[in-house]
Structure formats: structure tokens, C-alpha cells
Amino acid sequence: MTLPLSPARPPALPAGAVGRPDHLPWSGRARGRVVGRTVVEFWRSDRVVRLAPVGAIACSGLLPVLQVVLAFAYLDNNLRTGLWSLAATALYLPLHLRHVWYAAHATRPPHRHWTLAAMAVVILAATPVAGTMWPRAYVGLAVSAVLLLPAPWSLAIYATLVAIAAPVSLLMGVPWTVVPWLMFSVLTGSWALLLLVWLSAALTRLQAAREVLAQQAVAQERRRIDDDLRRTLGSALESIAARGERVGQRLAESEREGRRAVGSQSVGSRSAGSQSAGSQSTGPQPAGEEPAALVDELMALADDSRRTLAEARQRVRGYRQPSLRAELETAATLLSAAGIETRLVLPRSGLPATIAQHPRAALRATVTRLLRTNGVRACTITTTVSNGRALLELRTDNTTETIEVIPGPQAGPTTDPTEVWP
Amino acid sequence: MIRVLIAEDMHMIRSALVALLSLEDDMEVVAEIERGDEVLPTALRVRPDVAVLDIDMPGLDGLSAAEQLSARLPDCRTLVLTGLSQPGNLLRALKVHAKGFIVKDAPAHTLTDGIRRIARGERVIDPELVAAALETGSSPLTPRETEVLRAAATGIRIAQIATQLSLSQATVRNYLSNAIGKVGGRNRIDAIRISRDAGWL
Numbered sequence: 001m002t003l004p005l006s007p008a009r010p011p012a013l014p015a016g017a018v019g020r021p022d023h024l025p026w027s028g029r030a031r032g033r034v035v036g037r038t039v040v041e042f043w044r045s046d047r048v049v050r051l052a053p054v055g056a057i058a059c060s061g062l063l064p065v066l067q068v069v070l071a072f073a074y075l076d077n078n079l080r081t082g083l084w085s086l087a088a089t090a091l092y093l094p095l096h097l098r099h100v101w102y103a104a105h106a107t108r109p110p111h112r113h114w115t116l117a118a119m120a121v122v123i124l125a126a127t128p129v130a131g132t133m134w135p136r137a138y139v140g141l142a143v144s145a146v147l148l149l150p151a152p153w154s155l156a157i158y159a160t161l162v163a164i165a166a167p168v169s170l171l172m173g174v175p176w177t178v179v180p181w182l183m184f185s186v187l188t189g190s191w192a193l194l195l196l197v198w199l200s201a202a203l204t205r206l207q208a209a210r211e212v213l214a215q216q217a218v219a220q221e222r223r224r225i226d227d228d229l230r231r232t233l234g235s236a237l238e239s240i241a242a243r244g245e246r247v248g249q250r251l252a253e254s255e256r257e258g259r260r261a262v263g264s265q266s267v268g269s270r271s272a273g274s275q276s277a278g279s280q281s282t283g284p285q286p287a288g289e290e291p292a293a294l295v296d297e298l299m300a301l302a303d304d305s306r307r308t309l310a311e312a313r314q315r316v317r318g319y320r321q322p323s324l325r326a327e328l329e330t331a332a333t334l335l336s337a338a339g340i341e342t343r344l345v346l347p348r349s350g351l352p353a354t355i356a357q358h359p360r361a362a363l364r365a366t367v368t369r370l371l372r373t374n375g376v377r378a379c380t381i382t383t384t385v386s387n388g389r390a391l392l393e394l395r396t397d398n399t400t401e402t403i404e405v406i407p408g409p410q411a412g413p414t415t416d417p418t419e420v421w422p
Numbered sequence: 423m424i425r426v427l428i429a430e431d432m433h434m435i436r437s438a439l440v441a442l443l444s445l446e447d448d449m450e451v452v453a454e455i456e457r458g459d460e461v462l463p464t465a466l467r468v469r470p471d472v473a474v475l476d477i478d479m480p481g482l483d484g485l486s487a488a489e490q491l492s493a494r495l496p497d498c499r500t501l502v503l504t505g506l507s508q509p510g511n512l513l514r515a516l517k518v519h520a521k522g523f524i525v526k527d528a529p530a531h532t533l534t535d536g537i538r539r540i541a542r543g544e545r546v547i548d549p550e551l552v553a554a555a556l557e558t559g560s561s562p563l564t565p566r567e568t569e570v571l572r573a574a575a576t577g578i579r580i581a582q583i584a585t586q587l588s589l590s591q592a593t594v595r596n597y598l599s600n601a602i603g604k605v606g607g608r609n610r611i612d613a614i615r616i617s618r619d620a621g622w623l
Contacts, residue, residue: 306529313550326559333560334552337516338545368552371516372545 049207052200053104060100060193064089064140071131081131088126089137095119096140100193103147104200106208112148119144132172135165135182139189146194162186236308240301247297254294324355324405328381328392331367338371340396341378350385356406359392366394366401424448424541427470429455429487430503431479439474439533446534458482462490465498471541473500474533475520477511485511489518499540503533504551510621512547512555522546561622562604570597572623575614 071085095115102109109115123141127134138161145157165186166179174182328344335342355363370376375397382393383405390405426449430436436454443449452468455461459481465473473491475484482490488500501522502515515523521540524532525548536546561568573583580598584591598610605622607613617623 309527310550313554327556330556330559334513334516334555337513339516339519364553364556365549367556368547368549371547371552374543374545 046207049203052203053101056100056104056193056196056200057097059196060097060140060143061093063189063193064093064096064137067133067136070133070136081129084126085130085134088122088130088134092119092122092137092140096144099144099147100197103197104204106201106204108148116144116148127168128172132169132174133182134172135169136186136189138162138165139186139193142186142190143193143197146190147197158190162190233308233312236304236311240304240308243297243301243304247294247301250294250297254291323353325351325353327355327360327363328383331363332381334367335370335379340370340376343378343380345380345382347383347385350390351383352390352405359403359406362403363392363394366403370394370396423450424472424537425450425452425468425470426537427451427453427455427461427465427468427473427498429458429461429473429479429484430476431456432476435476442530443534443537449534449537456480458484458487461487462494465491465495469495470498472537473498474537475500475502477502477504485514485518485520488515488520492519499543501536501540501546510555510558510561512551512621513560514621523551524548525551558620561617561620563601563617563622567597567601567604568617568623570594571601571614571617574598574610575618575623 068082068085068089072079072082096119098109098115099112099119102112120141123137126137130137142158142161145161146154148154149157162183166183169179169182170176325346328346332342332344370379377397380393380395382395384391384393392403392405394401394403426443428436428439428443428451430439433456436456440451440454443451452470453464455464456479458475458479461473461475461482461484473488475487477484479487484502488502491498491500499521500519501524502511502520503524503526504511504515512523522536522545524536524546528548532548539546563571569587570583570589573586578586580591580594583589584594587594589597598613601617602608602610602613605613605616605620607616614623
């Protein structure tokens with residue numbers, strides 16, 4: 001009955017993949033609170049996962065130590081049995097704790113069969129000399145067997161150990177009235193320890209799964225962004241590079257022609273020094289239209305670069321998915337800051353979590369227009385949801401604009417309430 | 423003629439702005455300043471129509487200078503130059519009645535055109551900045567948390583922050599802890615970085 005333990009720990013999460021705030025989208029007070037809470041919860045659960053194996057180890061060690069104390073304390077026992085118990089415990093306990101430690105981390109220790117065998121030899125060999133209560137030490141052996149061996153064998157060994165604890169105790173002189181209690185303590189002790197270790201292992205596996213999922217999500221997002229950038233901005237950047245190269249070549253050609261012209265002029269002046277100055281004007285000149293054409297080309301290049309920059313910003317904005325609610329709250333805050341008395345009315349339920357790019361651009365354009373316009377005194381932003389359609393209405397002193405809210409990707413309705421006065 | 427005051431701490435950029443505006447027939451640069459705390463006294467002296475302010479300046483930041491101008495010299499309209507990296511500043515700029523908010527990497531004609539429109543009484547706001555501000559969201563911090571985090575950003579110790587803001591050390595720690603949690607920082611430095619990048623400080 002062994003748990004499906006992973007052979008090795010999963011690779012560590014890359015720094016910043018989860019919980020790093022600079023990887024998290026930011027949009028508003030509510031989101032800030034949620035993200036902050038998520039990060040705190042993440043840390044807390046991480047701490048629990050790290051502490052769980054320690055708890056399992058502590059409990060696994062406590063029982064044998066108690067066993068040694070009892071070996072000294074029982075009336076039937078003497079110092080010699082106590083010392084035997086102490087020696088045997090000192091021998092098997094490190095091996096047992098090692099088994100528990102690895103199992104609590106959802107892994108298997110190397111050379112586990114040998115260490116289990118050594119543990120079994122020590123515990124069984126100490127049975128005749130370590131006192132009447134020594135069969136309780138079978139708990140450790142049974143737990144280690146269940147943790148390390150595959151299912152049929154582990155169950156068989158567990159059942160055997162529990163079963164022989166009673167007759168062994170009787171043989172060692174334990175009164176028959178005490179035997180049921182001893183059996184009960186062996187059963188409950190072993191199951192308590194097993195559950196503790198399994199819980200710790202489950203937590204470890206959950207955390208590992210979460211890390212793997214986060215890594216996959218990060219890798220997937222990187223691939224998506226990479227494809228997107230290559231498809232869209234890539235061609236624009238290539239065009240800029242090609243244009244820059246062309247300008248550079250034309251500049252170089254222009255410079256060469258200029259040099260040639262100067263050279264031929266000086267040769268001409270040496271060979272025909274008596275020629276009139278008017279004849280020089282007919283010689284080769286750097287193309288007169290060239291500088292103007294180059295200026296045009298450079299201006300176009302600058303325009304292209306600026307357009308590409310704007311496109312890049314737009315792309316980056318598209319990657320983030322701020323919540324619709326946060327965006328509306330911020331819009332209301334901005335309008336209020338600009339001196340426009342703004343009221344935000346949101347439905348109690350059904351508001352899409354995010355908004356698609358097109359209606360979002362329309363919303364932003366309207367907010368920009370309102371911010372730029374002088375004389376707007378009041379604005380009411382109302383979102384209504386009916387028959388699955390969400391409509392956003394921006395009503396100012398004399399105009400009303402309606403935008404249909406098309407939910408963005410990964411959108412789900414929120415149940416956030418209410419009416420907000422920024 | 424539009425009388426323009428320019429406040430920018432970087433000499434090269436300031437000179438470029440002055441040279442650019444000097445090419446315009448209808449504009450006259452009446453003062454150029456490199457410190458934020460010199461904006462108000464100079465403006466009171468030269469009475470410009472438009473003050474072009476950079477945000478990051480020694481002495482006093484551009485937005486605080488704009489606030490002072492708005493209070494003491496309401497006829498002088500302010501145009502704030504900023505980077506896209508701190509969209510949260512737009513909210514502050516609007517609160518201090520700045521009439522214009524333009525990104526620094528906009529084409530030159532955007533600035534001259536913006537100054538003319540502001541001088542006419544219009545408001546000039548870069549749509550990209552609005553988009554960035556809407557995306558970043560408003561600050562999750564309360565005014566007191568912002569104040570405490572801003573004080574911590576100067577590098578002083580908790581005891582000094584407590585003295586400066588007339589709070590107990592435990593309260594300062596609480597505010598800092600809340601601020602770190604709200605912005606999702608891993609520690610105080612991280613929270614300061616996040617808040618500063620978003621323009622919330």
C-alpha cells in the first residue's frame with residue numbers, strides 16, 4: 001500500500017514566475033487587494049508545506065522516545081531492559097526518521113530495502129531484552145514498511161506485525177488485560193503517523209503540481225507573446241531596418257560621388273588650370289536632390305519607428321487583461337480628479353470580468369475625450385446586463401454614449417456589487 | 423505671444439526644449455529653471471502663460487510645483503511632461519489642475535501644439551497615457567499608507583518615519599505591512615519599487 005511517490009523533486013519554480021508582483025497585472029484597488037491577499041496566501045501555504053514534514057518527523061520521533069522512557073519506568077522492567085531499549089531505539093530511530101522524512105517529501109530514500117531490513121533486525125532482535133512494552137516499537141517498523149514497500153507486501157507486513165504484537169506481549173509476560181490496550185495503541189499510533197506522513201506528501205505533491213502548472217503557463221504565455229510579436233511587430237521592425245540600411249547606402253553613395261566630384265575637379269583644375277571658372281560648374285556634382293530625398297527618407301523612417309513604438313505599446317497593453325470593474329473605477333476616479341462629478345453604477349451580478357479590445361478602446365477614447373473637454377460638469381457611467389448582453393452607457397451633461405461590452409478572453413462574470421461614488 | 427516657463431532638471435533636454443520653442447513665432451521662453459522649488463517664485467516674477475514642467479526635479483517634484491502654481495497663480499496653465507512608465511501620475515496631475523499631460527517621447531509638434539491649445543484654455547492629455555492609467559488602475563493605498571511608504575522610500579528608519587509623521591513605530595510598521603500586502607510586494611523595497619513604477623508615490 002505505497003503511495004505513488006515521485007522519484008525526484010520537481011524542478012524549482014523560476015524566480016518571479018509566481019507571486020512576483022511585476023508579473024501580475026495591476027488594475028485598481030480591488031485587484032491590488034486581491035493580488036496582495038493571493039501573495040500572502042501563497043507564502044502561508046508554502047510555509048505549511050515546508051513545516052508539514054517537520055511535524056511528521058516530530059511525531060514519529062516522539063513515540064519511540066516515550067517507549068524508552070516507559071522501558072525505564074515500568075515496574076516489571078529494570079535498568080538493564082531500559083538500557084537495551086535505549087540502545088535499540090538509538091539504532092533504529094534514525095533509519096525510521098529517514099524513511100518518514102523522504103516519504104513526507106513524496107520521495108523514496110535510496111537503499112530503502114536495506115535500511116528497512118536493518119531496522120527490522122534491530123527491532124525484532126531487541127524484543128526479548130528491551131522490556132515488556134517493546135512490541136509497541138513495532139509501530140515504527142510497520143509504518144516504515146507501509147511507506148517503503150509496494151502495496152501487497154507492505155499490507156502483509158503491516159498486518160503481520162500488528163498481529164504478532166499481541167502474542168509476543170503475552171509471551172513476555174504482559175497481563176492479558178493489557179494486551180488489547182497495547183494492540184489498540186499499536187494500531188492507532190501507526191495510522192496516526194501514516195496519515196500525517198501521507199498528508200505531508202500530498203501537500204508536497206500539490207505544491208509541485210502548482211509549480212509545474214505555473215511554469216507551463218509562463219512558457220505558454222511567452223510563446224504566445226513571441227509569436228504575436230514576430231507576426232506583427234517583426235515585419236514593421238524589418239521594414240525599419242531595411243529602410244535604415246537603404247538610407248545608409250544612399251548616404252555612402254552620395255559621399256563617394258561627392259569625393260569623386262571633388263577629385264575630378266582638382267584633376268581638371270591641374271590639367272587645365274587656364275580654363276574658366278564657368279566650366280567647373282558643368283563637372284560632376286553630388287546629386288542636388290539627394291539631401292532632400294535623404295531627409296524625406298529619414299523623416300519617414302522616424303515616422304515608421306514611432307508608429308511601431310505605438311503598436312508595440314498597444315500590443316503590450318493587449319497582453320494585460322485588467323478587469324472591467326477596475327477599469328471603470330479608475331475611469332471614474334480620473335474623471336472626478338479632472339473636476340467632473342462622476343457616478344459609477346454597476347449591476348449586482350453578471351458584469352463581465354474583462355472587456356474585449358475593441359469596446360475597451362472605445363471606452364478609453366471616450367474617457368480621453370471627456371478628460372480633454374472643458375465644461376463637462378457631470379458624468380454617469382452605467383453598466384446594465386440583460387439577456388446576457390452587457391451595455392455600458394456614459395452619460396454627460398448633454399451627450400450619451402453607449403458601448404456594448406463584449407467580454408474579453410478568460411472572462412467570467414463577477415459578482416461584485418454596486419454603486420460607487422469615487 | 424505665449425509666454426512659456428520651462429522647468430526641467432536635465433540641462434541638455436532643457437536647452438533642446440528652449441531651442442524648439444524659440445523656433446515658434448508665437449512663443450517666447452521667459453524663464454528656464456532646473457529645480458522644482460524655483461518654479462513658483464520664478465513664475466510669480468515673470469508671470470508666464472504656460473509652465474512646462476518635468477515631473478522629476480530636485481527640490482520639489484513637478485506635480486507639487488503644479489499644485490503650488492494652481493493655488494498661487496491660477497492664470498498660469500501647466501503642462502506636465504512625463505514618461506509612460508508612471509501612468510499613475512496622470513491622476514495626480516489632474517488633481518492638481520494640470521491642463522496638459524504629454525509623454526516625453528511624443529513628436530516635437532505635439533508639444534508646441536499642446537502649448538498653444540493649453541494657452542487657449544483647452545486640456546491636452548495624451549490618449550496613450552489615459553490608456554496606460556486605466557490599465558494600471560488607481561492606487562490601492564490609502565493616503566496615510568502612501569505617506570508612510572513615501573517616507574520609507576527616502577531611506578530613513580522606522581523611528582525617523584514615526585517622528586516625522588507623528589505616529590508610533592508600531593503604527594508605522596502596520597502601515598508599511600498593509601502597503602506591502604496591498605501592492606503585492608515581497609518586502610518594503612519591492613513595495614516602493616512597484617508603487618513608484620505605477621506612479622502611486
